[in-house]
Amino acid sequence: MRIKQGGGKWLLVALLSGSIAGGICIFVGIPQFLANVIPFGVSAAVFYAARSQWLQ
Numbered sequence: 001m002r003i004k005q006g007g008g009k010w011l012l013v014a015l016l017s018g019s020i021a022g023g024i025c026i027f028v029g030i031p032q033f034l035a036n037v038i039p040f041g042v043s044a045a046v047f048y049a050a051r052s053q054w055l056q
Contacts, residue, residue, distance in 0.1 A: 007054030014050065018043030 003011075022039035030038070 002056040004054055004056050010050045010054040011047070014043050014046040017046045 018039040021042040022035065025035040025038055
């Protein structure tokens with residue numbers, strides 16, 4: 001598995017989207033279990049959806 005040139009920005013987008021989702025969960029006051037699971041799911045989904053952008 002190799003990362004394309006410039007693919008790091010897509011990996012960073014995946015991590016930042018999870019962080020944003022976590023901030024929203026904390027702001028809304030979602031229970032702790034869901035506030036931990038939702039950002040991970042969002043990051044994983046963006047990571048998987050953008051795989052053609054970063055994976056060779």
